[in-house]
Amino acid sequence: xxxxxxxxxxxxxxxxxxxxxxxxxxxxxxxxxxxxxxxxxxxxxxxxxxxxxxxxxxxxxxxxxxxxxxxxxxxxxxxxxxxxxxxxxxxxxxxxxxxxxxxxxxxxxxxxxxxxxxxxxxxxxxxxxxxxxxxxxxxxxxxxxxxxxxxxxxxxxxxxxxxxxxxxxxxxxxxxxxxxxxxxxxxxxxxxxxxxxxxxxxxxxxxxxxxxxxxxxxxxxxxxxxxxxxxxxxxxxxxxxxxxxxxxxxxxxxxxxxxxxxxxxxxxxxxxxxxxxxxxxxxxxxxxxxxxxxxxxxxxxxxxxx
Amino acid sequence: xxxxxxxxxxxxxxxxxxxxxxxxxxxxxxxxxxxxxxxxxxxxxxxxxxxxxxxxxxxxxxxxxxxxxxxxxxxxxxxxxxxxxxxxxxxxxxxxxxxxxxxxxxxxxxxxxxxxxxxxxxxxxxxxxxxxxxxxxxxxxxxxxxxxxxxxxxxxxxxxxxxxxxxxxxxxxxxxxxxxxxxxxxxxxxxxxxxxxxxxxxxxxxxxxxxxxxxxxxxxxxxxxxxxxxxxxxxxxxxxxxxxxxxxxxxxxxxxxxxxxxxxxxxxxxxxxxxxxxxxxxxxxxxxxxxxxxxxxxxxxxxxxxxxxxxxxxxxxxxxxxxxxx
Numbered sequence: 001x002x003x004x005x006x007x008x009x010x011x012x013x014x015x016x017x018x019x020x021x022x023x024x025x026x027x028x029x030x031x032x033x034x035x036x037x038x039x040x041x042x043x044x045x046x047x048x049x050x051x052x053x054x055x056x057x058x059x060x061x062x063x064x065x066x067x068x069x070x071x072x073x074x075x076x077x078x079x080x081x082x083x084x085x086x087x088x089x090x091x092x093x094x095x096x097x098x099x100x101x102x103x104x105x106x107x108x109x110x111x112x113x114x115x116x117x118x119x120x121x122x123x124x125x126x127x128x129x130x131x132x133x134x135x136x137x138x139x140x141x142x143x144x145x146x147x148x149x150x151x152x153x154x155x156x157x158x159x160x161x162x163x164x165x166x167x168x169x170x171x172x173x174x175x176x177x178x179x180x181x182x183x184x185x186x187x188x189x190x191x192x193x194x195x196x197x198x199x200x201x202x203x204x205x206x207x208x209x210x211x212x213x214x215x216x217x218x219x220x221x222x223x224x225x226x227x228x229x230x231x232x233x234x235x236x237x238x239x240x241x242x243x244x245x246x247x248x249x250x251x252x253x254x255x256x257x258x259x260x261x262x263x264x265x266x267x268x269x270x271x272x273x274x275x276x277x278x279x280x281x282x283x284x285x286x287x288x289x290x291x292x293x294x295x296x297x298x299x300x301x302x303x304x305x306x
Numbered sequence: 307x308x309x310x311x312x313x314x315x316x317x318x319x320x321x322x323x324x325x326x327x328x329x330x331x332x333x334x335x336x337x338x339x340x341x342x343x344x345x346x347x348x349x350x351x352x353x354x355x356x357x358x359x360x361x362x363x364x365x366x367x368x369x370x371x372x373x374x375x376x377x378x379x380x381x382x383x384x385x386x387x388x389x390x391x392x393x394x395x396x397x398x399x400x401x402x403x404x405x406x407x408x409x410x411x412x413x414x415x416x417x418x419x420x421x422x423x424x425x426x427x428x429x430x431x432x433x434x435x436x437x438x439x440x441x442x443x444x445x446x447x448x449x450x451x452x453x454x455x456x457x458x459x460x461x462x463x464x465x466x467x468x469x470x471x472x473x474x475x476x477x478x479x480x481x482x483x484x485x486x487x488x489x490x491x492x493x494x495x496x497x498x499x500x501x502x503x504x505x506x507x508x509x510x511x512x513x514x515x516x517x518x519x520x521x522x523x524x525x526x527x528x529x530x531x532x533x534x535x536x537x538x539x540x541x542x543x544x545x546x547x548x549x550x551x552x553x554x555x556x557x558x559x560x561x562x563x564x565x566x567x568x569x570x571x572x573x574x575x576x577x578x579x580x581x582x583x584x585x586x587x588x589x590x591x592x593x594x595x596x597x598x599x600x601x602x603x604x605x606x607x608x609x610x611x612x613x614x615x616x617x618x619x620x621x622x623x624x625x626x627x628x629x630x631x632x
Contacts, residue, residue, distance in 0.1 A: 095619045149558070157595070159331070162332070162592060242452065265398035282448050282573060289448060
């Protein structure tokens with residue numbers, strides 16, 4: 001999977017020259033309101049979609065009795081066929097819908113923890129590099145660059161294959177590969193802000209470096225970090241799905257990616273087995289991107305519509 | 307020139323760092339090669355000690371590291387336990403061309419389609435097509451490449467029967483050279499699309515954003531003012547600056563594409579390095595995995611170096627700035 005981190009909007013922002021503020025004004029008036037409405041609608045749609053997915057994953061299963069791995073009918077029954085279920089049955093006669101419903105719990109847990117780790121490493125490295133500059137910056141940026149050239153998914157595959165597919169190794173593997181984007185963004189923010197009046201004022205009243213970094217400047221980088229976190233969460237889900245598809249996850253979790261891998265030998269006759277779990281991955285990542293885009297617009301109106 | 311030389315040295319440093327990382331990954335993993343061998347039968351402490359000596363595992367870590375670096379730099383990546391102890395370098399050599407073909411095709415799709423769609427979208431930023439591009443970018447990002455692969459297979463191979471379900475060539479195939487290329491192309495189309503989709507989406511969005519910027523610059527206004535046709539303004543004048551952001555991200559994304567090939571080759575039974583890596587995951591064939599990691603990382607580092615040099619050529623501002631401080 002594409003290392004999705006590489007072309008999230010940060011790169012667009014980084015690769016783009018400063019936006020001429022006049023541009024927004026030049027846009028035709030009659031469309032602007034509509035466009036803003038559309039943008040917000042997209043973000044709202046994303047939020048509703050995400051809530052729906054969380055509901056299906058964590059609450060809906062309580063309304064069903066029995067284990068989700070129970071056999072419910074003949075094998076390979078198409079959705080809606082006689083004796084079948086709404087989403088069909090798989091190669092063991094299990095209900096595809098029932099398995100996919102809970103398939104997100106492991107994925108979302110892993111992706112959430114990995115996203116926390118990514119944000120943690122990214123902000124720390126970025127803050128130290130940006131604030132101290134000089135040789136600290138130099139070393140940390142070389143380090144960041146190294147992790148950027150490592151082919152992310154492959155590196156994660158090697159770690160999980162060597163150290164065994166447990167939640168810890170998967171979270172560590174994903175957490176280790178995806179932080180450079182955030183580090184670069186936070187560094188840029190620190191470079192920009194460390195010479196502003198309010199930081200000088202903090203220094204003048206004798207605040208320590210630690211206090212300036214974490215209490216004074218850090219809160220002002222939050223908009224950037226929060227926007228990026230939703231995108232990071234999306235890519236963490238894609239990484240987890242890719243690993244699980246290759247069999248590098250806990251088989252008992254029957255996560256979406258793992259389940260696609262389990263059904264892959266039967267796709268010629270059983271299209272529902274690979275389609276539905278993938279649809280859930282797709283909707284989850286899409287919802288996070290929509291939310292991220294909406295937040296981006298709110299945090300940085302100059303980039304609206306880009 | 308001086309700067310390019312510095313970049314080359316830096317690239318070599320990165321390659322060395324990858325080798326050291328590879329070594330550490332194995333060294334820190336639970337158990338060593340001898341444990342793995344000894345696991346199969348009854349072995350006395352004496353035999354294991356002997357084996358450790360034979361593999362050099364009794365030496366200090368630094369010596370082992372030095373030996374390892376030396377071996378890798380000479381092209382010795384160890385042997386594959388799952389393939390009758392065939393050298394990993396040889397194994398990768400046999401499987402590299404399909405992967406290169408696949409990833410270059412995917413990248414070409416991404417650049418050509420992405421830049422074209424993005425440029426058209428930037429021409430009329432408020433049109434339905436332009437907003438469609440933004441939606442397409444979001445959708446493309448959210449689709450896992452391996453899932454896209456299955457969707458394509460189900461649609462074009464199973465339901466419509468237009469394209470083959472996998473592999474790189476029809477084994478029963480008989481025919482001339484051209485017919486054979488046509489056969490290869492049919493096998494290549496879907497995997498390349500599955501692998502490239504996410505980048506087509508990303509590049510169209512990136513191109514749109516950067517072209518919106520460029521189209522407002524004075525030199526484009528001048529080109530328009532002197533009466534040049536829209537096509538000439540867009541594709542000859544504006545695009546030159548518009549693609550610069552794409553060139554900057556391309557080098558890094560090369561690694562992501564090659565990583566993605568592991569998933570896509572698994573879906574399409576494409577006989578490349580990615581599929582080899584998947585087999586190595588199943589067999590826990592450490593040397594092969596590390597070999598592929600080393601190879602792809604090195605490819606990315608080289609691609610980055612190349613991008614950097616290309617970048618200097620297409621954007622003279624960098625060259626000038628470089629000669630000032632370098």
